[in-house]
Amino acid sequence: MKQTTILFTLLLFCKSLAFGQHDPKVLKEWQDQKYSMFIHYGIYSVLGGVWEGKPVTKGLSEQIQAHAGIYSDTYAEVAKRFNPQYWNADSIVALAKKAGMRSLVITSKHHDGFCMFKTNTTDFNVVDATPYKKDIVKELSDACKRGGLRFGLYFSLIDWHFPQASPISSSNSDYITPEHVEYNKKQITELLSNYGPVSELWFDMGSQNANESRELRDLVHKLQPNCMIGSRIGNDMGDFNVMGDNQEPDYAIGVPWQSPASFFDETWSYRSWQKRGSEEEKIREKLTSLIRVASRGGNFLLNIGPKGDGSVVDFEKDVLLSIGKWLDKNKEAIYGTDPDPFHISFKWGSLTSRPNKIYLHLLSAPENGAITLPGLTGKINDVYVLGENKKGKFSQNAAGVTINVPEGLNVDKEFKVIVVEFANGYAVPPANIIAFTKAPLILDSHNAFKYYSNSGIDYNNRYQSTVKELWTLKPSKTGTIVPVIYYTNEEKGKVIDVQVNGKTTAVTLNGSNAEKLKNDPSAITWGDIYQSPPFTQE
Structure with a gap:
């Protein structure tokens, strides 16, 4: 008797999840980039990880204000020292292109609240508070247009300079006050109105409620419908999932995603006393990361930290150019590719x-x-x-x-x-094959191949979520298979995508026949409850 193999793919997306809501063409263009430049640049770059003549070894150098315990008014004085005579936006764009990068994302405002753009919301910005007197974001936006590079922006949701914001904390997932929410909206409106097309908006840190994240997402899409939003906006309102810093997943991800990477784990911004090691080893390290991220279907966002004078560290420049040389030869195997079709790892x-x-x-x-x-x-x-x-x-x-x-x-x-x-395509073995010899066959999370994402309120309160489950059935005989989906009353009315043999159908969970669980609530008993004693701090 002829056996057939039936693929049954079930995709489960929460109603609140905004991944993939963009124009498919815009989404594909963003995904096909594969490799982009991240730039951490601000007045912290002037300090280079040093305060009062001593290296600040605690924490990241772009957060030196917090880790060195610098008063806000004292830190604000650093802006008077920001006059980057070697900063050249066209040179930055040229470097990114030679490195093989397809877009660029710069810190428009980091946690310290200093704006690298001209804003009407505060005079703590590069035009009004520094001797440089020029708009860094504007310069780079214009250079990207001239160079044919996509332009993106990083924006910190927390702000240590704004008086009505939460104070500095150890987690940075701080409550965004109502006044601060409106302040951020004003700055986002300026950034999306005054600097041309923005390919992506990379939010970072802070903790908003769901309505605040939704309103911010809607504002971005209203001002620039094609702007991709990173997931750190919170509450599953992003257009793409941002992995943890320097995280390369070893599992399948079911949504558009990006891996942000620093040259050194210790810092993202320039650190004058950083031990940089071997260029050759760093080239292999970062090129390996790019390849691994691309093989999983993600985008790789590699950061540089220019010096306070605007120049790029020679070590970082040399590494980028070497990766670019490799990409000149092998670009066909990176840009616009699909993920690894196999579901196993290879040592080589x-x-x-x-x-x-x-x-x-x-x-x-x-x-x-x-x-x-x-x-x-x-x-x-x-x-x-x-x-x-x-x-x-x-x-x-x-x-x-x-x-x-x-x-x-x-x-x-x-x-x-x-x-x-x-000659005409190929096929690889499915992720998991389930023998179907007798009905009913229960398909659930225990026997599914899973595709993941990250869900949660903010960076420090998130979890690995399952967004798609796949089963491959191998029936013992031919015939008709009728799938039946069971769901709870709380899930009623939601829509899921069901894919059978490559054909996808949107299914609304609105069945009318309820099936009572075979249990007796009155028979449920509770175990002992233990309460820990109060903790004492010495």
Whole structure:
């Protein structure tokens, strides 16, 4: 008897989740970028991680005001020292382009409340409070237009300079007061009205309620409908999920996402006494991160911290240019690619893909010079090293495909990419296959392959959430399968997407037949309740 395999994919999205609400074309353009520049620049850059002649070793240098215990009025005096004679917005854009970056995001305002743009809300800004007297954000926005680079903005929701804001705390997930909410809205309105198209708005820290996050999201989309909003706006109101700092997920993510990365874990802004180490090791470290993030379907946002005088640290510049050189050769395997189609890890590296190509990113030499791709099917037209005149031999059978790495391929010197090109697409084994021998078959979270996101109120109060679940069924005989969805009364009226064999249907949970649970509430008993004694602080 002929057996058939039925794919049954169930996508579950909360009504409050805003991921993917953009024009699909705009969303795809943002996702296809893959690699962007982050810039942490402000008056803290003048200090370079030093206060009163001593290195401030606690915390991040862009938050030196908090970690060095600097009074607000004393810190405000630092603005008088901000006069970056080597700052050149066109040079920054040129560097980003040579590095292979497709967009740029700069700190318009960090936690210290200093605005790198001209604002009518406070004189604590780069035009009114510094001898530089010029709008850094405006300069960079104009340079991006001239250079053909997308322009994005970072904006801190907390503000240590605004009198009606919450004071400095250890978590930075501070309550945003009603006065502060309105203050932020005024500044966001200025930024989205005066600086041309903004590709993304990268909110950070603070804690708002759901209505405040929603109102801020709606304001952004009203002023610039195509502006992508990062998830740190809070309360699941973002258009894309921002991972934790320097976090590279090892699991499947079911929404658009981005991984923000600093050159050094200790700081994002310039630190004069930072130990930078080997350029070669840093190149491999950050290029590995870019490849891994792309293989998972994400965007990689790599930060630089210019000096107070506006110049870029030579170490960071050299690393970026080296990554850019690699991308010149291997760009086809990064930009606009799809994620790794396999659901297993490979010791030698990572994969990206297109409909008729799989890219094997060799981060280390494969054992015995051979790569095995289990269960891979499809007619292979060619196997070759990207950007080099080298062919790879391959063999194919029912167990999958084996690629023999060309001799003389020095992966230790430079990461290599092997392209497997197909005549008419390919297929890989599903994530999990469930034998269907007897009805009813219960499909739930315990036997599903899960796609994740992050949900929560703010950065410090979030959790890993499941947004999509997938089951692959292998029936023992042909016939008709009728899926039945069970849900609680609280879920009634919500809409989920159900995908069967590639066809997606929006299903409203409005069934009328209630089924009583087989339990007896009166039989529920409570266990002992224990109360801890009061804690004493010594």
